[in-house]
Amino acid sequence: MKKNINHLSYHSLVLLFLQILAHWTSSRSHTVRSIMDCLHRDTDELSQWNYITATLFGFGVVTTLGYNKIGPITTTGRIFCICYGLIGIPITMIIIANIGQHLNHLVRILRLKIENFCKKTTKVEDDLEASTEIASLVLLVVFLVYVALGALFLPLLNGEYDFLNGLYYNFLCLTAIDFGQLVPRRMIFLPITFIYVCIGLAITTIAIEVGSDYLKRFHNLGQKIKDVAATKVWFGGKQVKVRDLLHIVGEKCGVEPALIDAIDLDNVVTQAIAVQYLVTSNNIEQIIYEFGQQVEHDQSPLVDVILKKPPSLSSSPSVSSKQPSINPSTMPPLSQNQYSRIFCHRPHRCTIHRRKTILWN
Known part of the structure; x- marks a missing residue:
């Protein structure tokens, strides 16, 4: 820390000396001005610690996006950052996952309303595969439209990027690669950016979940079903084996557990x-x-x-x-x-x- 202070003091003294020299020198030589231009460094407000940048850094930590313009340099600050991330990251992931579930539920409601509005003559069955395919297609369209809208409007908050660059930086942000390039220069637009990023991460979470389901299908394609009775499912907030769950249902219906155990569930x-x-x-x-x-x-x-x-x-x-x-x-x-x-x-x-x-x- 002392070295940084001494370095800044020497730099300020040299710059002050050159300014005095340029002021009192009638010729104001080109050499002096060149040296002053080399020593003069533009300061970036987003690279200095203050309340706004601390908020950006904390948001980057809990969302795992990162904010690489600043960072703690002291041991105490780094330990606090680790503890802050261990507590904040799970909470933020739960919040984003809940937002994604609500968005997914909203999509289902809209789909049902559209089907009812169309007044189909045949009864629509709640088919899982068809529902997944429709949800995947809708999700892909929503994600692309969301990124395109962000690429169109967010650069207007900064006044620096065009559509293609905005599209690039939006993709980096919503895929949890980098966040710093989406920070607006005018801090009044910071809440808008936060809301946009949170909703975008929720949509990305749904996309990852749907994509993982498709990958599981490809992985299990052609494989024989086995060990169905030992498969664990979530029931009432707990993991229960299918066999135990059938025992509970059979007990309510008056069926012996031995009869349920004799069922060839795989077949x-x-x-x-x-x-x-x-x-x-x-x-x-x-x-x-x-x-x-x-x-x-x-x-x-x-x-x-x-x-x-x-x-x-x-x-x-x-x-x-x-x-x-x-x-x-x-x-x-x-x-x-x-x-x-x-x-x-x-x-x-x-x-x-x-x-x-x-x-x-």
Whole structure:
């Protein structure tokens, strides 16, 4: 610190001496003026510590964007910066994630309102893949429009960058690469920049989440489904295995845990996904035919579940494989809605399929 003060003092003394020399020298030689121009350094207000730059630096820390124009040089300041980041970064990420969830919810509401406004004749199913594709397309358009609007209007706050440079610096900022170039020269516009950056980071967070879902699809493409029962899901703020969750649901419905453990969940999920794909492809006749073939040869996952481990208590479902409760030859053909309930039926005195029945006492 003393060295910096001494250096500045020497620099000021030399500059003062040259100014006096130039003032009292009638010729004001070109050499003296050149030396003065070399020693004269323009000071940048955004590179000096004050309340505004400290706010910018703190914003850059908690958003992980960084503000490279200033930084702490003392040990105490650096330790405080570390503690400030450890506390502020998680809180800021949670806030940005919540903003992203609200924006995503808003997009869904707008999509539903548009669909209702169009008054479609067919009933719209809440299909996950179609919803994800629509959300991805809308998100891409929103992100590009948001960056373009920022590139158009933010340079007006600075008066320095054109559209292409503004587009470049907006992209750097919203992808968490650099923040310093978007700082406006007029501090009155600083809150506008903060709000723009926070909303942009929320949109970027949603984009990263959607992109990660697509990458997971490519990663799992062609892989066989396995260990479904051991898969952990979030339920009520806790991680619960699918098997334990089914035990809880089965207990409410009067189903023994042993019967649930006998379910081949891998096969059930695999065929359910195949059925969902075929249903969305409008191949319901082929679905019914294939399912009937499985029932005829006792290959349905629901039949396998029942035949593996029959229940021992009278309060549990009982199976009648040799004496069906309904004659298959007299059963009417299944409709699409009836078939769709085969894999998602709730246990209420019902016939699961044509030959094998579950009777609830």
